[in-house]
Amino acid sequence: MEKAPFLTVDSVIFSFDESALKLLLVKRAIDPFNDQWSLPGGMVAGAKGNTLEAIARDKLMIKSGVDVDYIEQVFTTGNDQRDPRGWSVSVVYSALIPYQAAHHNADWVADAAWFKVDELASMRLAFDHQDIIQVALERLRQKSLYSIVAGYALPAPFTLSQLQHIHEVILGKPIQAKSFRRRIEQADLLEPAGEIQLDRGRPAALFRMKPAARKYTFVRNLDG
Amino acid sequence: MEKAPFLTVDSVIFSFDESALKLLLVKRAIDPFNDQWSLPGGMVAGAKGNTLEAIARDKLMIKSGVDVDYIEQVFTTGNDQRDPRGWSVSVVYSALIPYQAAHHNADWVADAAWFKVDELASMRLAFDHQDIIQVALERLRQKSLYSIVAGYALPAPFTLSQLQHIHEVILGKPIQAKSFRRRIEQADLLEPAGEIQLDRGRPAALFRMKPAARKYTFVRNLDG
DNA sequence: GAAATAGTGTCTATAAGACAATATGCG
């Protein structure tokens, strides 16, 4: 490679709605891949922020109207194939946000939309964004086996059933309620936040994430 | 930030020698940080290779005379503080190599040297390389709780005692031999490679890593 | 009371920790 490669920051933003894991995409308005769906992000050159993460957050705010609480670096992809213009590098972040906090803003921004992760697999996306998403998804699945960060995709406060449900959707398989609750209680990861009466059934206790939950990892995985 | 930031690839190369975890540094010959020890790596612009990892490998070969078997991306750091010249981004890789395979070449390259990880903590290194090393170290420690990739830092074939020993050094605490052997056998991660009689004691069975060991993770951690 | 959802009791299964015991070589 001769001169400096393009450097971008792209984000895979997950949320949870209607029992489905969804992901925010924006429609490109310039070449290459004009008019195709892509991950929100963009060039680092000219961006606002003192760190890569700050730039990622700023781009999300500007281009998707989304203010993110949980964000995490996933990996960096870079080669001479992923952009038709030549060498290109993308630092990929993954974020989790409550759907309610975001879908209005997403509508508000032109050409941003949420897609179910399942539907998405068959779409043709810009650049190697399809591959990037698969990596981010796999990372999220792994994490859901030994942490409860998925809870950051729920509007707080939430019930344990809701928290379990998002884990089941991410993992694509049922979880034993007893195991799930037991380990969360032992690790003391949630803060009580009252109680709620849903349409039917017994009222459920409400919780919010304790700060410790952001980093906590169980020593033993759920069945993968 | 205005124009494109500097983009570099830097590698934290671990090895194991004299019961110590060591790490390869090179002495810089240009400003900034001229004459200070730094991680092997360098600018992506002008480098040889079709992917970031290929570039990392190539730089290791050229600048440190080291051909790496196990290499893994750790993270990417980027901000406007880490380089006095301005915005700068570094994609960090971590590699594990047998000391014997490397130290001759390292000697052979001017101003490359191995440092014990402990000694290193008090050294002043170029850029934010000290911080980068701490992140890579922490990642290696975590991995050593649920995988045996540390074995890639040993010359094959090796004994189980040697493999256990490097884990103990990395983790900074003893491991139960029984637990260690049990889980490795169950996961079928090693291939028998004969037997060896050391100076004293019972002869030990020799093994090499099976390809599966590269990616395998145990469902349960050793005590952290 | 029946249905629906939340939450618990408790037994089993799995894998790690502790540590004593055995195995195999050398001088």
Add this chain to the structure above:
DNA sequence: CGCATATTGTCTTATAGACACTATTTC
């Protein structure tokens, strides 16, 4: 034999899975 190192037997402990059971609400 006695020392050194390797390897195993086996009991205990910790935590997840299974699944039945209880609890609380609405109709």
